[in-house]
Amino acid sequence: MAEDLLRYDILVQDALRGAVKKILAEVARTGLPGDHHFYIAFDTTAPGVRISSRIRERYPSEMTIVLQHQFWDLAIGEHAFEVGLSFGGVPEKLLIPFSAIKGFFDPSVQFALEFEPGKTAEELPEDLLEAVGELADVEASAARDLVRDADKAPAANKTPRKSKRDAAPTKADVAKGEKEATPKASEAGGEVVSLDAFRKKT
Known part of the structure; x- marks a missing residue:
C-alpha cells in the first residue's frame, strides 16, 4: 500500500475539530438551542490546557465537562476555547x-465525535495564553461596540417617514427604536457536573 503523503487522517481530524469550533461559536453567540447539550472530553496534560491545580489533581490525565444548564464567558479563539463552569459549587x-x-x-441527538489528541495540521501558537488574552480583548471590544451601536441606533434611524405630511419620527417611534436596539441578556441556571471519563454512546 502506498504511503499517505497527504495525511488524510490529519486533514479529517482538523475538519472535525473545525466543526466543534463552529458549534461552540454558535452557542457562544445564541445559547444552546432546544435540548442540545454537550459532553466534551479532553486531555488535561495536553499543551496549552489551563485548569486550576485543584481540578488537575482530581483529573490528572483526562476529564469531561458538560455544557448544559450553567456555564458562562464562553469565548472561542482560533486554537482554543475558554469557559466558566461550576465544580461542586x-x-x-x-x-x-x-x-x-x-x-x-x-x-440529545446521539451525535458523537472522537479525536486523537494532538493530531492536528497546525502547531499551537508559542504563547497560547497570550492568544486567548487577545481573544478576551476582542470580545470586550465587540461588547463595547454593541453598546455604542445600541446608543446610536435612534440617531441612525432618522430617515423621514413617507406620509402625506412627510412627518419626522415621533417620540414613541424613537423609544421603540431604543427598545429594539437594546440586546436581551440571556439567563443560565442549574449546575454543571464534571465526569471522570467520556464514553461514546451508541
Whole structure:
C-alpha cells in the first residue's frame, strides 16, 4: 500500500475539530438551542490546557465537562476555547485547546465525535495564553461596540417617514427604536457536573 503523503487522517481530524469550533461559536453567540447539550472530553496534560491545580489533581490525565444548564464567558479563539463552569459549587475558568479534545458528544441527538489528541495540521501558537488574552480583548471590544451601536441606533434611524405630511419620527417611534436596539441578556441556571471519563454512546 502506498504511503499517505497527504495525511488524510490529519486533514479529517482538523475538519472535525473545525466543526466543534463552529458549534461552540454558535452557542457562544445564541445559547444552546432546544435540548442540545454537550459532553466534551479532553486531555488535561495536553499543551496549552489551563485548569486550576485543584481540578488537575482530581483529573490528572483526562476529564469531561458538560455544557448544559450553567456555564458562562464562553469565548472561542482560533486554537482554543475558554469557559466558566461550576465544580461542586466552586466557579472555575478553563482554557481548552481544540487539539486537546478527545471526544465531543451531544446526547440529545446521539451525535458523537472522537479525536486523537494532538493530531492536528497546525502547531499551537508559542504563547497560547497570550492568544486567548487577545481573544478576551476582542470580545470586550465587540461588547463595547454593541453598546455604542445600541446608543446610536435612534440617531441612525432618522430617515423621514413617507406620509402625506412627510412627518419626522415621533417620540414613541424613537423609544421603540431604543427598545429594539437594546440586546436581551440571556439567563443560565442549574449546575454543571464534571465526569471522570467520556464514553461514546451508541
